[in-house]
Amino acid sequence: MANNKILVIDDEATIRRTLKEILEYEKYAVDTAETAIAAIEMLKQAHYELILCDVKMPGMDGIEFLSQAITMTDASIVMISGHGTIETAVDAIKKGAYDYIAKPLDLNRLLVTVRNALDKNSLVAEAKILKQKIYSRYRIVGESDAIKDILSLIDKVAVTDARVLITGENGTGKELVAHQLHEKSLRAAAPFVEVNCAAIPSELIESQLFGHEKGSFTSAVKMRKGDFELANGGTLFLDEIGDMSLAAQAKVLRALQEGRIMRVGGEKEIVVDVRVIAATNKNLREEIEKGNFREDLYHRLSVILINVPPLRERTGDIPLLANYFLTELSGKMGKAPLSFMPEALEKLSQMPWRGNIRELHNVVERLIILCDKVITESDVIKFANPFR
Numbered sequence: 224m225a226n227n228k229i230l231v232i233d234d235e236a237t238i239r240r241t242l243k244e245i246l247e248y249e250k251y252a253v254d255t256a257e258t259a260i261a262a263i264e265m266l267k268q269a270h271y272e273l274i275l276c277d278v279k280m281p282g283m284d285g286i287e288f289l290s291q292a293i294t295m296t297d298a299s300i301v302m303i304s305g306h307g308t309i310e311t312a313v314d315a316i317k318k319g320a321y322d323y324i325a326k327p328l329d330l331n332r333l334l335v336t337v338r339n340a341l342d343k344n345s346l347v348a349e350a351k352i353l354k355q356k357i358y359s360r361y362r363i364v365g366e367s368d369a370i371k372d373i374l375s376l377i378d379k380v381a382v383t384d385a386r387v388l389i390t391g392e393n394g395t396g397k398e399l400v401a402h403q404l405h406e407k408s409l410r411a412a413a414p415f416v417e418v419n420c421a422a423i424p425s426e427l428i429e430s431q432l433f434g435h436e437k438g439s440f441t442s443a444v445k446m447r448k449g450d451f452e453l454a455n456g457g458t459l460f461l462d463e464i465g466d467m468s469l470a471a472q473a474k475v476l477r478a479l480q481e482g483r484i485m486r487v488g489g490e491k492e493i494v495v496d497v498r499v500i501a502a503t504n505k506n507l508r509e510e511i512e513k514g515n516f517r518e519d520l521y522h523r524l525s526v527i528l529i530n531v532p533p534l535r536e537r538t539g540d541i542p543l544l545a546n547y548f549l550t551e552l553s554g555k556m557g558k559a560p561l562s563f564m565p566e567a568l569e570k571l572s573q574m575p576w577r578g579n580i581r582e583l584h585n586v587v588e589r590l591i592i593l594c595d596k597v598i599t600e601s602d603v604i605k606f607a608n609p610f611r
Contacts (some may be wrong), residue, residue: 227250227341228270230328232288233277233303242275242328250336255595259288264293271298272477273340278304279312286315289415291321297347299340303328311323328383361402364547365540369532373400373550380527381407385480388524389502391531397502398462405458406499413457420471423465428471430487433478439488451484451495458498464524465505465516476520484588534576534583542568543579549598561591574607 231242231249239255244317246253254269256262259276260283274292278285283540285302292300302315305326321340324333348598363374380387381404398417404427405415423431430440434449461467466473478484479499483492501524511515534541545568553560563571576582594602 225538227272228254228492229273229275229337230254230257230258230262230265230271230298232274232280233275234280235492238277245330245333246337246525248335251337259283259285262288263291266292266295271296272344273337273342274298274300274453275303275337276300278302278315285310286311286318289315289320290319291381297343297344301336323350325534327545335513361399361406363396363399364544366539366543367537367540370540373529373531376527376529377407380404380529382409383531384498385526386498386524387500387527387529388521389500389531390507390509391502392533392579393503393504394579395531395533396580397504397531398460400531401452401458401460401462401500401502401534405460405498408458408498410457412499413444414454415460416454417459417460417462419449419462419464425468425471426467429474432471432486433474433486434489436489439486440480441533443488446486446523449484449486451497455495455496456497458500461499461501464501465503465507465510469515469517472517476517478522479520479523527566538572541572541576541583544583545587548584549591552584552588556591558591559596561594561598562599563598565600567603570603571607 229246231239231246231253232255234257236257239257243253254271255266256265259280262274262276263283266316274296274392276285276288276292284361285304289300292298299320299321302312302323303326304311304319304323315323322336324336357605362371363450365371387401387404389400391397402415407409418431420428429441430447430449432445432449432451435443437443437446441450447563461475474484478495483494483498485492488574507516507521511518511521534544542563545563549561562574568600571583571586578585589606590598592607
């Protein structure tokens with residue numbers, strides 16, 4: 224709590240002194256300002272988690288201060304006034320105030336508001352940290368022309384609701400592209416639901432995607448929402464869609480056409496607002512010729528096509544990726560950072576990488592575990608291919 228710094232702004236010395244004493248008794252660090260103009264200068268010099276500001280003050284009033292302060296700080300701002308009206312309170316909240324308290328101040332109400340505002344700040348900070356960790360986890364690393372083109376395309380497409388079909392070999396990072404499209408979209412705060420179509424038995428895929436009603440089949444002991452419903456407002460990522468059964472493909476096509484689904488065993492249609500991103504390691508054109516994939520569904524999914532190249536076609540990115548994984552994995556293992564000898568990176572760049580980035584990630588993890596301080600060319604030769 225000692226780290227929670229509060230700024231009290233009021234032109235009445237008695238109120239400033241009283242609030243300072245009360246809040247310091249509660250173990251908060253408190254600064255005070257007599258005018259809004261002085262407070263603006265203080266915001267330039269120090270960081271505050273919470274600001275308590277009077278509305279009626281000479282010179283710049285509290286509402287004017289609020290309008291300026293929210294552009295300068297992420298602190299929660301609570302307005303206080305003895306001349307308040309409902310209109311003033313509503314105006315303050317609309318302009319970004321966390322809360323509005325009328326004078327004479329109720330001590331319990333004040334302390335509850337202070338605690339809630341600071342708790343909100345903590346949650347927001349934790350959410351930012353978590354989001355940064357998630358973003359780092361799904362970061363696309365590379366400086367090759369192919370990767371630059373993909374990143375540019377993601378930036379253009381993400382802000383739209385266009386459906387995207389991502390193609391590429393296993394392990395190339397198709398799921399990273401899908402996550403980036405979601406994180407940079409207007410739906411970023413909504414759910415991202417991932418479905419591995421290859422991992423779900425064909426007889427269960429419809430229940431997985433569309434849900435089921437209680438009693439619709441033997442093991443349906445209760446109603447279950449499907450992934451289309453769970454992703455409502457957000458993004459549904461259909462990974463390995465080339466492995467989906469034709470029956471499920473037909474239902475997915477209908478859901479995309481009409482924006483409605485029906486649970487297995489249900490009678491009521493449910494409206495869903497979902498952006499669908501699909502990925503596959505198969506050549507869907509060939510699958511269409513073989514009769515394994517619906518051509519109409521292909522055209523629905525492939526408004527935008529993004530092909531992720533195999534690692535052997537972007538060998539210039541291998542040293543960058545290897546060092547990125549080295550730093551990331553060493554930190555997770557709590558190991559002192561290792562380093563690659565130039566010859567070791569050259570050797571890694573010459574390998575075929577049939578498993579693409581996933582294989583490189585595993586190799587770097589193996590080298591971190593088995594090597595000390597510096598990774599040499601002989602280490603790569605010895606440990607990179609466990610089947611040699």
